[in-house]
Amino acid sequence: MASQTNGTRHYGRLDGKVALVTGGGQGIGETISRKFASEGASIIIADFNAESGKAVVESLRSQGTKAEFIRADVTKRSDWDEIAKLIQSSFNGKLDILVNNAGTAYPAESSLTVSEANFEKVYAVNVKSIFHSVQAIFPLMIAQKTGGSVVNISSIAAIRPRGKLTWYNSSKAAVSNASKALAHEFGEHGIRVNSVCPVLVPTQLANNFVPGFENTPEYRAKAAQLFQIPLGRLTTADDVANVSLWLASDESSFITGIDHHVDGGRSI
């Protein structure tokens, strides 16, 4: 979506690249999708919520971006195979950027009582999704011989876990750890793998982390104090998208296997 202003062409930082964003229908994934599109990338959104995912894709198309939506549950290998087929049919097998963003949590509660179903859900959506992405999507990136950038949305909870969200935290620790091992394993193919670790972001998911979370300036300021964030505010979806953009772009071409803390200093 490179624009033309006063006869001077603006070159986007992702011009010519194709990006797949899981969970791109709302929240952080939507902001990442819009940011990448504004920098010239073509976008594939894979989300199990078809209504919101299609709406974002329609909006991107109306702004001139080549965009596709596919309804997919990232916990299912068969759905990842459909995503790979879409990349083949609509983009000739080209994929430069993969953002594993889809994630879930459960309402904070004692680890003595958290249900087995919630444990299995967070590990399936947050961790197994990345396992499937490697086996379904990495072969495309290897075959194209120009490498790729994989951005896994982890959490500061992976680095500085707190109680009552033990299995969410540990699922994100798995995301951060796997990102490093994958960076090591696939560096020879030019595939970079990094993780991004936000602290609390005011999205729908935030209600799980802070019961009764209200997305108002007063409440966000109170939460930033509670979370002891030196820079005095919460993470925004834009903060996450900006770091993801840099990681997706060639500006970070020698950066791989790193957790990027987007937390205003909370993890110091």
Ligand SMILES: NC(=O)c1ccc[n+]([C@@H]2O[C@H](COP(=O)([O-])OP(=O)(O)OC[C@H]3O[C@@H](n4cnc5c(N)ncnc54)[C@H](O)[C@@H]3O)[C@@H](O)[C@H]2O)c1
């Ligand atoms: N919000 C926060 O405070 C926060 C903090 C740190 C990390 N994160 C991480 O950021 C990522 C995005 O979270 P968010 O806050 O935007 O959440 P959100 O709930 O607003 O959005 C999540 C998106 O993922 C999709 N999704 C969920 N499960 C899916 C599945 N099985 N298959 C396909 N799509 C699925 C949902 O439909 C939704 O569009 C997650 O990985 C989350 O763990 C969030």
